[in-house]
Each structure stands twice: as structure tokens, then as C-alpha cells.
Amino acid sequence: MIKEIQIRVLPNIAAQESQLKSFLQREYGIPSAAVRHVRVLKRSIDARQRRVFVNITLRVYLNEEPADEAFEHVEYHDVSEAQRVIVVGAGPGGLFAALRLIELGLCPVVLERGKDVHERKKDLARIKGEQRVDSESNYCFGEGGAGAYSDGKLYTRSKKRGSVEKILRVFCQHGAPLSILSDAHPHIGTDKLPGVIEAMRNTILRCGGEVHFQTKMTQLLTRNGSVVGVVANGKEYSGPVILATGHSARDVYRYLSTAGVSLEAKGIAVGVRLEHPSQLIDQIQYHSKDGRGRFLPAAEYSFVTQVEGRGVYSFCMCPGGYVIPAATDSEQIVVNGMSPSSRGGKWSNSGMVVEIQPEDVTPYISGDMTYEDKALNVMAFQESLEKLCWLQGNRSQTAPAQRMADFVNGRLGTSLPASSYAPGLVASPLHFWLPDIISSRLREAFRVFGKKSHGFLTNEACLIAVETRTSSPVRIVRDAETLQHVTMEGLFPCGEGAGYAGGIVSAGIDGERCAEMVSEYLGRL
Numbered sequence: 390m391i392k393e394i395q396i397r398v399l400p401n402i403a404a405q406e407s408q409l410k411s412f413l414q415r416e417y418g419i420p421s422a423a424v425r426h427v428r429v430l431k432r433s434i435d436a437r438q439r440r441v442f443v444n445i446t447l448r449v450y451l452n453e454e455p456a457d458e459a460f461e462h463v464e465y466h467d468v469s470e471a472q473r474v475i476v477v478g479a480g481p482g483g484l485f486a487a488l489r490l491i492e493l494g495l496c497p498v499v500l501e502r503g504k505d506v507h508e509r510k511k512d513l514a515r516i517k518g519e520q521r522v523d524s525e526s527n528y529c530f531g532e533g534g535a536g537a538y539s540d541g542k543l544y545t546r547s548k549k550r551g552s553v554e555k556i557l558r559v560f561c562q563h564g565a566p567l568s569i570l571s572d573a574h575p576h577i578g579t580d581k582l583p584g585v586i587e588a589m590r591n592t593i594l595r596c597g598g599e600v601h602f603q604t605k606m607t608q609l610l611t612r613n614g615s616v617v618g619v620v621a622n623g624k625e626y627s628g629p630v631i632l633a634t635g636h637s638a639r640d641v642y643r644y645l646s647t648a649g650v651s652l653e654a655k656g657i658a659v660g661v662r663l664e665h666p667s668q669l670i671d672q673i674q675y676h677s678k679d680g681r682g683r684f685l686p687a688a689e690y691s692f693v694t695q696v697e698g699r700g701v702y703s704f705c706m707c708p709g710g711y712v713i714p715a716a717t718d719s720e721q722i723v724v725n726g727m728s729p730s731s732r733g734g735k736w737s738n739s740g741m742v743v744e745i746q747p748e749d750v751t752p753y754i755s756g757d758m759t760y761e762d763k764a765l766n767v768m769a770f771q772e773s774l775e776k777l778c779w780l781q782g783n784r785s786q787t788a789p790a791q792r793m794a795d796f797v798n799g800r801l802g803t804s805l806p807a808s809s810y811a812p813g814l815v816a817s818p819l820h821f822w823l824p825d826i827i828s829s830r831l832r833e834a835f836r837v838f839g840k841k842s843h844g845f846l847t848n849e850a851c852l853i854a855v856e857t858r859t860s861s862p863v864r865i866v867r868d869a870e871t872l873q874h875v876t877m878e879g880l881f882p883c884g885e886g887a888g889y890a891g892g893i894v895s896a897g898i899d900g901e902r903c904a905e906m907v908s909e910y911l912g913r914l
Contacts, residue, residue, distance in 0.1 A: 390451040392419075393430070395444070400684035403432070403443035413449065426450040428459065433573035434685070439676045441685065459567050460558045463492065469597025471496040473628040474907055475619055477606045479503075480534020481893045482633035482884025484589050486900035487598060488559060493908045497598040498628065500621050502605040502638075503531030505590075506583040513538060516714050517811035520786040525603070528715040528725060529637040529858065532602065533586040535885075536893045539713060539727045542705065543575040543894050551898035559897075563588035566730070574689065578730025606634075606641070609648060609880065616879035629910060631903050633883040633896075636861040637717050639768060641886070643760075651866040651875055652764035655888050658704060658859045659774065659827055660742035661819065661852040662712045662724045663793065664808055665845075667737040670708065673844050687732040690739070690845075692838045699749075699826075701834035704740035704859055708732045711809040712853055714786045721775035722782050722789075724810070724853050736809045740856045743830045745770070753824050767862035774824070778855040781817050789817030793850035796820050797832050806851050819854055864888030872906040881907055 394417065402408040410421040431446040468491050476483045476490070479501035487497035502525055503509060509531035512523045529535045543560070545553060557569050560577065564585045569575035577585060590600050601621075608620040609630065618627040634641045646652055667687055671680030674688035681688060687708030694701055710728030717723070726738045750770035760769055781789040788810055795802040801818050808814055820828050831852075839846025865882035866875045867889070874880040882889070883896075883903040890896040 392449045394447045397442050404684040423451045429571045432571045465491045465596050467597050468496040473498050475626050475628045475630045478633035479532045480635050482896040482900040485897035486631045486904045487593050489901040489904035491596045499600045500604045501602050505532045522716050522719050524718050529717050534635050539725045545894040556894050556897040579727040580729040616877050629879040629907050631881045631883050635886040642863045646762040653864040654747040654764050654767045655864040656746045657862050658742035659745050660856050661854050662738050663741045664736050664738040665850040667709045670737045694834050694837045696830040696833045700744040701830050704742050706739035708737045709734040712738050720779050722778040743827045771857045786812040787815050788853050790814040790851050790853045791819045792848040794848040797835050860891050861888045
């Protein structure tokens with residue numbers, strides 16, 4: 390017999406199967422000896438009140454073992470002799486596009502400018518240890534894309550365009566923990582996600598697909614106005630093209646602009662990484678001087694407000710995580726955040742960002758970074774700000790930073806708290822040199838957040854500049870129905886870099902949709 394039960398329990402009960410069984414016997418009269426297996430279907434933490442509870446949906450197997458697997462597996466068959474489709478980029482958009490192509494009986498040829506997840510680690514270590522940025526292998530470029538080594542959060546609100554559950558199941562099929570199927574805010578962790586990505590690549594190869602690393606696309610091949618392939622490393626690859634190059638491939642945007650591919654400037658969000666001691670965030674969010682205790686995870690938070698007509702909000706919150714250097718070239722500073730699966734670090738951080746629209750940026754673009762194509766204006770603003778941050782950071786990956794309360798009150802301050810940011814920090818008056826459209830709104834938002842959450846606005850917290858890569862600054866215009874570029878058949882702009890996703894899961898969903906549209910396109914030829 391199988392029963393599904395929704396319960397609301399204290400954290401110590403939720404964390405221990407023996408306690409769950411005792412609870413079921415006490416509250417529902419279900420003998421513990423009859424419970425052969427308990428499967429958690431949904432789990433979320435409710436910390437709105439002083440006493441923290443965990444809401445759980447359970448599937449309880451009584452006097453029988455589960456006959457079904459925890460999730461439905463996707464079948465991938467050999468496609469080595471099938472029609473080739475070129476997938477440019479091995480981030481989540483490209484990988485899920487490739488796997489869906491295999492499902493549909495097509496053969497993906499994945500071209501990735503960066504290195505595989507293992508070789509990539511060495512270049513990431515050089516950024517931290519030697520402050521040396523490889524422009525082709527860094528936190529943004531390489532197998533797995535920007536998400537591979539920057540956390541692996543899988544929470545998304547993009548549920549109308551595809552199946553979130555399908556994306557999570559594919560991750561589990563390739564080694565992700567089953568908890569991502571049940572947690573309200575699923576998370577793999579930057580220590581485990583690379584292994585999952587490698588398993589996805591091995592599925593592509595086992596089925597006859599191709600994956601080429603350090604293979605950079607430099608040209609689209611066209612015939613009679615249609616895209617029929619690409620040139621990468623001087624070699625031609627033929628087939629319709631799914632372009633999933635990620636939000637930081639600025640050379641691709643520049644090339645597409647000169648090649649006559651229609652682009653649009655897109656709004657982004659820009660700000661800083663805000664880092665607190667994780668114990669302080671636990672104390673605030675769980676309303677307890679003891680913090681999370683034994684049975685609760687590192688606490689998360691989410692803030693949003695409006696200041697002078699623009700949204701200001703927390704972004705990519707990393708409990709128990711680290712601030713990382715995410716630049717893609719030598720003369721820029723960009724910061725991001727990540728968390729290991731344990732979320733056991735001493736600090737918690739999030740992006741604190743301000744909504745920026747294309748009309749906001751023109752006064753802030755420096756002369757050497759202007760473009761004839763106004764669709765690249767927001768990208769030019771990103772570049773200018775990252776260069777300014779690099780100059781303020783002593784022309785290295787040492788990031789300019791300021792204590793939170795000092796920033797809000799316009800005080801310089803000469804000391805900084807301890808930080809997870811490995812290349813190091815330098816005290817800097819962010820309130821003075823950050824563009825006013827960012828700094829003035831952040832100051833007001835921090836006052837609002839401090840009133841909502843007592844103790845949040847504190848000099849124990851540190852602002853680390855600058856967070857600019859929240860999403861793509863450019864949209865590659867495509868048809869809403871066919872997902873092809875509006876004037877070039879055979880070109881399918883995909884994922885976050887094309888301006889149609891924001892995060893791992895939404896990029897994966899868009900990759901699957903593009904694969905399906907390629908299949909329909911080939912069926913019409």
C-alpha cells in the first residue's frame with residue numbers, strides 16, 4: 390500500500406527517517422514496522438515565524454518495497470549515422486540541446502571554445518593564485534558554461550516554456566543528488582556539478598555525437614541567406630546551428646553585429662557582491678542566536694524593492710559560499726558567487742544589483758568602448774564598469790571593496806572584514822566612484838532591507854565590486870514560433886547568451902526547445 394501525506398514538522402524530525410516514522414505512528418497511527426520506505430516528494434523550509442518548520446510531502450510505502458524508480462529515465466540511442474546539427478557552446482543551453490537532439494534522432498556536434506571541466510580547474514586556480522586570466526578558459530568559458538563553477542543553483546520561475554521536472558530528471562540521471570527533485574530551491578553544488586556535466590558529455594559521445602574543446606567559432610557559413618554551418622579553428626562544420634555561447638561571449642556579439650545578424654540591446658542588472666558571515670545570516674533568518682543548529686541548512690534570503698523607478702534586488706544568493714573572480718579578460722574585474730554542496734563555508738553572499746535599461750547607460754560609456762551598433766551599448770557599459778573596477782583594484786584581480794554601513798553612510802573606511810574572495814580585497818570608496826544610477830539606489834535599498842531584517846545592514850558585511858554578468862546585455866532577435874533568427878533560417882539563438890534565459894534550468898529548457906525546432910526545420914527541408 391502507498392500513501393501520500395503532507396506534514397509540517399520541526400527540523401529535527403524532518404532530518405531523520407527514524408523521527409519521521411515515529412511522527413507518522415504518533416499522528417497518523419501508522420506502525421513504524423509497516424513503513425518499508427519513505428520517499429520525500431517535496432520539501433521546503435518555513436522560517437517566517439519565530440519557530441521554524443519544514444513542510445514535506447511524503448510517499449510512504451506500507452508493507453511493500455518501491456517497485457518504481459525515484460524518477461523516469463530518458464532513453465538515448467545511437468545517432469552516429471544521423472543528420473548533424475552544430476551546437477556552439479557547451480553550457481547548459483548547449484548540453485541540453487545536444488541531449489534533446491539525440492532523443493529526436495539527430496546527431497549533435499558540440500563546439501566549445503574552452504576546456505573540459507577538469508582542465509578548466511587549473512586555469513581557475515591560476516586566477517586565484519597568480520591573478521592570471523585566460524581569456525578562453527575561466528569561470529565563464531569552458532565545459533558547463535558560467536554555471537559549472539559558480540554554484541549550480543537550479544531554482545527557476547521559468548515554467549511556462551518547458552518542463553523544469555524534465556531538466557532536473559536529466560541532471561539526476563547523470564549523477565545529481567535526488568534531493569533536487571524535492572527541494573523547493575534545488576542546488577547541486579559547485580563541487581559536484583562538474584562530474585554531472587562530464588557524465589552528460591559522455592552520454593553525447595556514447596550515442597555517437599561529437600564534443601570538441603578549444604574549438605572557437607569564428608564565422609557562420611551561409612547559403613542563399615540561410616545558415617548552413619560554421620567555421621571553427623579554420624575548419625568547416627556543416628549543419629543547422631544552435632548558437633548557445635553564453636552571456637559573456639562579447640566577441641561573438643561583435644562578430645554577429647558586423648555580419649548583419651539582427652541584435653537588440655537588453656536590460657541587465659548591475660551592482661556588487663554583498664558578503665556576510667554565514668552565522669550572522671543564519672541568526673537573522675532563523676530568528677535564533679544559535680543560528681541554524683544541527684538540522685537546518687545554511688540560511689538563504691531574498692530581498693527586492695523599487696528605488697527611483699528601477700528594481701533593486703538580491704541575486705544568486707550563495708549560503709555558506711564564496712565570492713569568485715569571474716573576469717574573462719585581463720583588464721577587468723567581475724565578481725560572482727558559488728557554494729559547495731555542503732554550503733558549509735564561513736560566509737554567505739549574494740549579488741545586490743540594480744535594474745539597468747538601455748536608455749540608462751549612454752552617459753557612462755567611455756570613449757574607447759563605444760560601438761557603431763547601438764545594440765551593443767549595454768555591453769559597452771559593462772565593459773567600461775569592469776575596466777574602471779580593475780583600475781580601482783590596483784590593475785589586478787584584487788577587488789575594490791567597502792564595508793556595508795560605510796557605503797550607506799558615505800564613509801571611506803580603511804579596514805575590511807575577512808573575506809572568501811581569494812585574490813584579495815582593497816579598501817575603496819565604492820559610494821564615490823560607482824555610477825550614481827547604481828550607488829544611490831543600492832544605498833537606499835540597503836536602508837530598506839535593514840529595516841525589514843534587523844542586523845542585515847552592518848559593517849560586518851562587505852560590498853565587493855563589481856557584479857555585471859547577471860545576464861546577457863544583448864538579445865539575438867529570433868522568431869517567437871520557430872526560434873530561428875528573424876532573417877536567417879538555420880540559425881537558432883539559444884539560452885542565456887542569446888537573451889532568452891536566465892540561469893541553468895531556464896537555459897536547459899531553452900536548449901531543449903531549440904533542439905525541437907531544429908528537428909521541425911529539418912523535417913521541412
